[in-house]
Amino acid sequence: MKLTGPQRVMLFKFSAYGFLKNLQFFEPLFLLFFTVAKGLSYTQFGILIGIREICVYAMEVPTGIVADVTGRRRAMMTAFGAYLCSFAVFSLASSFWAFVPAMVLFAAGEAFRSGTHKSMIMQHLDLEGLGDQKVHYYSITRSMSRLGSAASALALIVFALFGGSYGIIFPATMVPYVLGLLLMLTYPRELDGEVKKQAVLSGMWWHTVQSAKSLWQTKELGKIVVNESVFESFFRVAKDYLQPIVKTAALSLPLLAAVGDDQKRTFVLIGVVAFCVHMNSFVSSRLSGHLADRTGHLGRTLNGLFWVFAVAFCLTGTLYRMNLVIPAIVVLFFFYTLYNLRKPVVVGFLSEKIPGQQRATVLSVQNQLRAILAAVVAPLFGWVADNIGSARQTGISWAFLLGGGVLLLLGFVLRLEGRPT
Numbered sequence: 001m002k003l004t005g006p007q008r009v010m011l012f013k014f015s016a017y018g019f020l021k022n023l024q025f026f027e028p029l030f031l032l033f034f035t036v037a038k039g040l041s042y043t044q045f046g047i048l049i050g051i052r053e054i055c056v057y058a059m060e061v062p063t064g065i066v067a068d069v070t071g072r073r074r075a076m077m078t079a080f081g082a083y084l085c086s087f088a089v090f091s092l093a094s095s096f097w098a099f100v101p102a103m104v105l106f107a108a109g110e111a112f113r114s115g116t117h118k119s120m121i122m123q124h125l126d127l128e129g130l131g132d133q134k135v136h137y138y139s140i141t142r143s144m145s146r147l148g149s150a151a152s153a154l155a156l157i158v159f160a161l162f163g164g165s166y167g168i169i170f171p172a173t174m175v176p177y178v179l180g181l182l183l184m185l186t187y188p189r190e191l192d193g194e195v196k197k198q199a200v201l202s203g204m205w206w207h208t209v210q211s212a213k214s215l216w217q218t219k220e221l222g223k224i225v226v227n228e229s230v231f232e233s234f235f236r237v238a239k240d241y242l243q244p245i246v247k248t249a250a251l252s253l254p255l256l257a258a259v260g261d262d263q264k265r266t267f268v269l270i271g272v273v274a275f276c277v278h279m280n281s282f283v284s285s286r287l288s289g290h291l292a293d294r295t296g297h298l299g300r301t302l303n304g305l306f307w308v309f310a311v312a313f314c315l316t317g318t319l320y321r322m323n324l325v326i327p328a329i330v331v332l333f334f335f336y337t338l339y340n341l342r343k344p345v346v347v348g349f350l351s352e353k354i355p356g357q358q359r360a361t362v363l364s365v366q367n368q369l370r371a372i373l374a375a376v377v378a379p380l381f382g383w384v385a386d387n388i389g390s391a392r393q394t395g396i397s398w399a400f401l402l403g404g405g406v407l408l409l410l411g412f413v414l415r416l417e418g419r420p421t
Contacts, residue, residue, distance in 0.1 A: 007128055010188075011137070014121055015144040017183055021113075021166035023176040025155050026090075026335035028274035031240040031268070032100070032247060033090075037166035042395070044096045046382030048103050049237065055107030057371035071192030072120050073184055080181035084186075087170040087177070127190060138307040149278045155275030156271030160264040161413045177370070224302075225366045227414040228346050231306055233373035234403060235339050237381050238313070241396055242332050246270050248393065249325045249356040277333065281340050298349040299416035305342045306414070312338065317400030320393065338358035349416075 002009060013142070026033060034040040069077035082105045089102035121141065125131050159168060250269040251262055259265045312331050319328035384402060385395040 003130075007130070010124055011140065013183060013186065014117075014124075014141045018141050018145035019148040019151075020180040020183065022145045023155075023173065024149075025085075025152050025159075025172045027149075028153055028156060028219070028270050029166065029169055030241060031243045032270075033166050033169060036247075038094060038095035038099075040096055040099075042382035042385040043379060043387075044382070045240075046237070046378035046380070048096075048099055048377040049240075051100060051103050052107045052110075053236075053374040053378070055104050056110045057368050059108055059111035060114060060367075063108070063114075067112070067116055067143060071189075072116050072123075073189075073192055075112050075116050076120075076184045076187075077181055079116070080177055080184065081347055082106070082112065083177050084108035084174055085175050090222050091167065091170040105268075108245060120187070123191050123344070129305060134332050141270045146281075147279060150275055153271050153274035153278060155232040156267045156274070160259065160271070163264075164267065165263065192217045213409040223414055224349060224416055225347075225369060227302065227306065229366055229373055230407070230410055230414065231309060231342065232339075232370045233377050234313070234373050234407060235309075235335060236370075237378045238316075238332070238400070238403065239335060241381075241385070241399070242273070242329070243270060244396060245320060245325060245328055245332060246273050249329060252325065273333070274330065277336050280301060280336050295355040298345055301345050302342065302372070302416050303411070305338055305345070307408070307411045309412050310404050313404030313407055315404075317402075317404060318395040320400065321397035323393075345375065 031045055034045045035042060040048075062073065066078075085106035086102045086109065089105070093099055093102065121137070122134075125134055125137060147389065151251065155172070156162075159172075170192045246269050250256055253265075253269070256265040258268060259268050312334055316328050316331045319325075319331060333397040381399050381403065384399040387395065388398040389395045
């Protein structure tokens with residue numbers, strides 16, 4: 001890919017954004033931070049996750065309008081500002097009710113950021129006549145994002161070796177996010193896009209109506225949207241529970257005895273597992289197309305991956321209940337493989353079933369439904385983990401077993417048809 005000097009500078013800036021944005025040192029310890037360091041129950045953590053999901057959904061369209069009115073650079077700076085405020089509250093607060101507005105601020109950051117930076121890259125490519133290079137361009141910026149995620153995982157090991165605690169993860173994340181905010185100041189004005197003088201609020205209502213109509217056009221279209229929303233919401237809720245399971249392993253593995261105290265051992269093992277998760281995501285995403293080719297039917301592929309996910313859910317709960325912690329981690333690690341194998345297949349299946357002009361609204365409905373389901377599933381999952389059994393390990397295992405049972409049932413109800421690929 002041949003670029004001029006100024007074009008290389010912008011590619012560096014876009015890549016730097018991806019790297020800095022993914023330096024989320026808190027992400028591998030998100031659940032443990034609230035339940036161990038701050039003393040929240042799993043139910044309270046689930047409620048916070050539900051608040052985040054609903055707020056991101058509720059703010060996506062309004063924040064998009066704000067970006068149109070004020071410009072994309074200001075929207076991105078607002079996103080970083082909201083993130084930084086939420087990180088400060090997370091670090092200093094100690095009660096559940098103080099975390100609620102902080103989670104709303106975090107959701108605001110997600111909503112302002114979502115899609116905005118990608119649209120800035122697209123605007124740059126159009127202005128520079130580089131539209132035919134978008135695949136190579138995106139591959140570079142995305143690879144830097146993955147590198148940032150891997151680096152944030154490895155940073156946990158460094159924190160452990162130098163005596164870091166749960167309290168350091170949000171202040172540490174504030175450093176790259178301040179740099180990200182400053183980076184936005186260096187972006188050229190032309191990336192703001194066509195700034196509108198006033199927001200068209202009626203567009204929000206039109207968007208909602210069109211999305212609802214698209215969802216129920218056909219029985220099969222509604223089924224695939226619900227199918228994917230269920231899968232993704234259960235995945236997004238369950239993945240955080242990898243952390244307490246890894247913590248259990250860290251406290252029992254003789255190999256980690258030389259690392260130090262329980263907290264250091266937890267940080268080290270979670271750092272290693274999180275690094276492997278990001279590498280797994282990279283590899284499994286690339287293998288998705290080969291899987292679809294082998295099965296011959298997109299619908300059949302999605303059904304198979306859904307049922308395997310349901311069985312893996314049940315198996316995780318069974319193994320953890322039997323105190324087979326390492327096998328439980330391996331199976332839960334496999335969740336990420338299933339998720340990344342399935343995601344591109346879903347896009348392909350929807351492309352077959354939805355006319356081009358309706359894809360955006362249908363995908364919007366899928367995001368909305370996923371947010372609503374996650375807001376329901378997360379507190380319920382946490383309640384089961386807190387209240388069934390005499391110990392948290394027992395409760396977590398029951399949460400996975402009951403969740404897997406629900407998924408098995410829904411796998412039959414939401415079974416998809418699909419023609420050969």
